Amino acid sequence: MRPLVIYTDTSLADADMAKTAYGIARFAPERVHSIWDTKHAGSRVDEIVPAVTCGAPVVADLDDAPEEYDLVIGFAPIGGGLTDEQYQDLASAARPGVRILNGLHQELDLPGVVNLRHLHTGERPIAQGRPLSSYRILTVGTSHAVGKMTATCQLYDGLARRRDRVRWLATGQTGLVIAGQGRVLDSIPVDFVPGHIEQMLLEVDDPETVVIVEGQGSVFHPSYSGLTTSLFHTVAPQAFVLCARVGQEKHLGFDWPVPSVPQALEAYEHLGAAFGVDSRCIAVSLDSTRVGDDEYLAEKERLASITGLPVADPVREGADALLTEEVLALLPKLS
Known part of the structure; x- marks a missing residue:
């Protein structure tokens, strides 16, 4: 799997807002390369997020990011949309080798974006009530x-x-x-x-x-x-x-x-x-x-x-x- 850079803007210390970042840091710490958060740059993840073993750095920019990585939007703004400034941050990160994983309600039209909420929306299965044995x-x-x-x-x-x-x-x-x-x-x-x-x-x-x-x-x-x-x-x-x-x-x-x-x-x-x-x-x-x-x-x-x-x-x-x-x-x- 590709390394992850998690974008939280300035919200890393807010457990409600940054719950995606918290979940990944807690349950996939080995994949986290860094967290991009200008307010908390200079810290380590485990100094801000409780009960994690993830010691990845919190950074103010992407200068030290890998050549290829997944950039995860790690916060959930009320209403599910980005501000203009946040959108520009992501636009500046878009380049070959970067895949942007977007779980927000707002669909993003940027190079390399995977809109997670739209992956299966075209499928139309009807449940049959089939018996399960598990x-x-x-x-x-x-x-x-x-x-x-x-x-x-x-x-x-x-x-x-x-x-x-x-x-x-x-x-x-x-x-x-x-x-x-x-x-x-x-x-x-x-x-x-x-x-x-x-x-x-x-x-x-x-x-x-x-x-x-x-x-x-x-x-x-x-x-x-x-x-x-x-x-x-x-x-x-x-x-x-x-x-x-x-x-x-x-x-x-x-x-x-x-x-x-x-x-x-x-x-x-x-x-x-x-x-x-x-x-x-x-x-x-x-x-x-x-x-x-x-x-x-x-x-x-x-x-x-x-x-x-x-x-x-x-x-x-x-x-x-x-x-x-x-x-x-x-x-x-x-x-």
Whole structure:
């Protein structure tokens, strides 16, 4: 794979804005050559982004970039579009040998651009409800941007250390860059989203394989509930992991309340029942980036007591804090 230079403009220290950069630095650190961010130039990635092993430099320009590399837009501006200055930055980087990976809603017409959201939009598969034999785990959320991709990657890494037949399916832009394959589901016309999900599941279906599917949005979100519903219905997961942010009361950027973890668990269990899916929550993954150790530990213990489930922030503690012996016992045994 080609080395990656990640463009974050000036937003690297903003975990919400630069979540694509954070995901790549956390789960593909060996591929990161540098991060292009004029505000934080002179630092290393691991000095700014928490819980990463990536020591790549943060640079103010591309003077030391490789001859050939992929330039990833590593931030997500509100509305999904670039400013004129940001567009000019990318235009100045376009040259032979540079491939610009764009996951924004805004389609870019620049040399070497790969618009990730448009890779599969011309395909029109219709889901058939075909039976699946794999053991499927879906990550779901109380809201959007609460760590579903992070939990997916952490769970995959944790399970892959224990067994061979584990796969994870990327369903968004950041996951697609990390995994090198997948679908950006929220760019696909809604009638064909289940067909794309079914296609991906059938490609890895096997009775001895555990498939972890990256969730999107939340059934509670006023804008992003439809994709979550399609995922739950089509994946028909035997198990789900609920992702939540400690202390969050409203959806980011919306004056709309976020449910409590117990409320969300009940709702997702009812959703599964409505679809005829025998699904259970096996763990609660917390995003605790906005609170200190004491508040995190208190909330972790409170939720574990209420739910009776493993509860942890896998970035702080690693995936093993969620993959308890009780959880692992649920997975299919290899013959």
